[in-house]
Amino acid sequence: MGVELSGGADSGNVALAIKAARFPEVYSFGLLVGGSTGRQQRERRRVLVEHCDCRDTVTPAMQHPPFCAGGVRDLCKPHDPAGAFYQEAFDVVREQAAARRCEVMFTGSGGDEINAHHSRTQAELPTPEPVPWLGGKAIRALAEVDEHLAPIPVLPVPTLMAFGMHNPGFLRAGVWPVSPLAHPRIVRFMEQLPHEHKRGKALFRERIRRAGLPEWVAAPAEPENFLAVLEKGLRSYGLPVLDDMLKESILVDLGYVDGRALGEARRNADSAPVVPDLLCDVLALEVGLRSLM
Template identity: 30%
Template sequence: MLKADITLSDLSLSAEWRDGSIALGTSRIIPYAHPMLETALVRTEGQWFVTVRERLAPVPSDKVPACRDVDAEEFQRLYQECILWPLDYVLIEVAQAGCRMRVRTGVLGSVPVYCRAANDKVTISWDFADFANEPLAIDAEIASHRLALSTIYSARQLCVGVTLLTERASFHVEPGKANYRYPVPMEETSPSPLPEGQDALRVFSELLQRVVSARPIAMDRVSIELSGGMDSATVACAVAAFHGRMASKGILLDGDVRQPQIQRRQWITSRLDLSDETVEIAAFPPNLDLQEHQARGLYWEYYLEACTALWESARVQGHDMLFTGIGGDELFPGYANEKQEEGGGKPGKENEATHYAERLMTPRALSAARSMRCFDAPASPVPATALLAHACRAPDLLRHGLWPVNPLSDPGLVAFCHRLPRDSRQGREVMRQYLHARLGSEVFPRSYIKETFARVLPDLISRQAATIASQLRDCALADLGLVDQRAALALLDTVAATRAQAPTAALASFLWMERCVRQIR
């Protein structure tokens, strides 16, 4: 939501608005310029803060003053308003005496906020590329856990000294000192009976409608990400019901899932009156080039090429906001006692992929990956996997002028769905009822098979195996002592020969990490 380069000694100076940014000495704080965001600089004697936050409906943008000088009481009131802001925000607060600052973030985690403090200078950005031009060291412990396919949501990142400000966290800096503070963990949720007279479908519908109407939206500037699956279709139904005819964007897959996906898209877009546009995954295949020099970020995403084609189209059409279905996979968890009653659930493709991943790793990396983790962020109102998905995709969206909105990641909706009785959660029952009521029961029958990208990478890796093997003659992760180069080449041969999903998952993660390390070391 903002970028900043701050010399701590400049914090003793008065902060001023200048050409769309906040200036103090040689330091600058540059808000991300977007109609969905508002920036406020509030000053009082000896201290000031600046916040960049999502706009709330229906307040017009010209009703929010960009700069205010206030007394201490009003300063505290406005500060509390920022801390309790119901949508996403980033807040930088400064005490001029002692040149101290604190950076805070909201709960939604719509975009990443990376921080680095070094030599009494602080750099803040939503774009990791802003850090990649400086010498960076790889955190071997984090790299090892990620090579072993662990999901990590943490302040600690792959690059030493670059910190991710996790949701509700704060980063405190003063001359010669910096420290990070995690928030208090959220209480664990558990299923409970619905209150008498309360209907799960009605409450789900009302909560979802509240989320999609929380921001001031112009219909002709919005795109809806539509895969053809239940999550994005649910968001599309809610947005279309509130805002009318809009544009939808999606990627068409190949293989057995293609025709069912096309049919579902046609049903959805026809019944919601969406203006639909698609791109072919075959026309924009994932980039597997390990020699690529563009810094892509710290989280792997192999389908940004196809997504980028859609984002560029949206920008040409004058759209600046994207509704997504991120968070749907996390809305309806199965709890441990329920899985035991069902016989333990499905045997593990994840375990099989982890087995292949661990065969790549050196004893040193395996030892680190199997160590007890003490760096994870505490439990949050938005599930960690959804927050990681935001961090992965949002920078690319912002580069294309699109602000992401992820209704299924809303904390209120998440809390409600997590507490639903099992019969409302199993098979996403309440979501299925919502879709049946709006689209008809034939769009997502109980036999519906979710379309995935599962076949894209195995086939692509098989076709490009010789090139990848040639590029792996020099292996950055092997040079760091984390990966066995011969094992990596053997895994590549396995994927090329079998095109199986489990070894592909391990290899894909390794290849992304290899490219990332080459870009930043």
């Protein structure tokens, strides 16, 4: 039995539920993001691991950034072109779970979505960030994206999309992923809650407090994020991939990406303090498509 434990409220609540179920032996796995945020994350995880009595394995995510040497994209092994930027790091986690013969992995997937504004709150969605290197074919496709849609599912669409990116890797490793926070009854329960219980994951954080864990675990000042890992991957490994893409590209040839605008983005990236994270999406899609040819 395994549990993904990031140190956040979602996976923390799942870990508390696993503890309450009193399984005889539980392994915990987590990616450490590094930097000052990573140090706080490490301490939160340590407290949760000790409280839940897990046998812990950690993976420094900085050692496995996107496009890193030896990763699935670098080796051009067939993989999902829509794979998330943390795919290389989670591949390591899945290998560790399989090596420890975990048959089931509990995850905190779905926690963000069930704590978000429900459509009945009339909350405005954030304006999407413009993508300057989209080609004409992609722009035309986006104009038709809302046509002929499937019926709205029980689970939030972002949760299903995350499953599509995250779960196949576990299944290939012989591990069955289980996401309690995405259970339809949990989703419906959270939909009916007043928003003050969901704002900032208030209910989840209160449950962690009531378990006896300190406030800095229940409500950290700096939640973990993968931005530093993404930046390292793009700066160290992604830009050389982009250079190769500017010479020959499936997406440019098919008209989905404007090669001239992409070249300008490449020139700007050298002097920019942070490489635009949108570049990761186009690079991952290009490399993923190449891996399937």
